[in-house]
Amino acid sequence: MxxxxxxxxxxxxxxxxxxxxxxxxxxxxxxxxxxxxxxxxxxxxxxxxxxFGTKWASTASEPSFGILPFILTSIYGTAGAIVLGVPVGFMTAVFLAKVAPPKLAATVRTAVDLLAGIPSVVYGLIGMMVLVPAVRVAFNLPDGASLFCAIIVLAIMILPSIISVSETALKAVPKEYEEASLALGATHIETVFRVSVPAASSGIAASIVLGIGRAIGEAMAVIMVAGNVANMPTLFSSVRFLTTAVASEMSYASGLQRQALFSIALVLFLFIMLINVILNTLLKRKKG
The missing domain is CATH 1.20.5 (Single alpha-helices involved in coiled-coils or other helix-helix interfaces)
Structure with a gap:
């Protein structure tokens, strides 16, 4: 045999x-x-x-190809999405894995799966039709399309990745760890946050990496809610991300302009690789 x-x-x-x-x-x-x-x-x-150039005018008679506004916008937008999305996603994962009754957890998990299946353009469309006008009215702005709207949309879009991977990591923690903690007199919540979460830290960190990758690489939804203007980023101004800079001009670009768009893609690629290396290094140091 x-x-x-x-x-x-x-x-x-x-x-x-x-x-x-x-x-x-x-x-x-x-x-x-x-x-x-x-x-x-x-x-x-x-x-x-x-x-480090602050002006992008690729079609001007004297073109300028400074991408600092795009870099800063991508950094601020991704950081904002992580600040908003990670706590919500992490706490939801803890709720589903360790707190919620099975029936309620199954219902919430189905909603999370549906959230993951919604196309990017639908997020962008809803953001453009609902969020952008609401921001314009709430903050009395001439145009609601802004970095703020992009951050909110990205924070919602990264939730499924963070929730699903974090929940799986938490469920993979051996029951013996939790039983030992409870036997020593810890409460259920203390056991979750002092035993289960540290034991699942590598999986939770992986979910954050996936969320960062989703936020940095998103183009369609962002281009619909951020305004797509090459400004230096402020919270309520129209901005352009690295991804949207490539997506908005590649269809008609030629010559040096087209080569510059490939250079933006290269910067974006190196940016993502750098983040992955930094996070993996931090995880290895923590394990050591």
Missing amino acids: KQKLRPLELLMNLVFFLCGFIAVVFVLFISIYLIISGLPAIKEIGLVEFL
């Missing part, structure tokens, strides 16, 4: 190896393509002027 299973095991090992190899090849291909496509514009414009 073992001899019959061995060829099947070898075949499955080969399949798994090929799948992993293909994933690595895709990442390398994307990296190399962005580097080759993005470096020429950076060399022609100048690295300092490109990264």
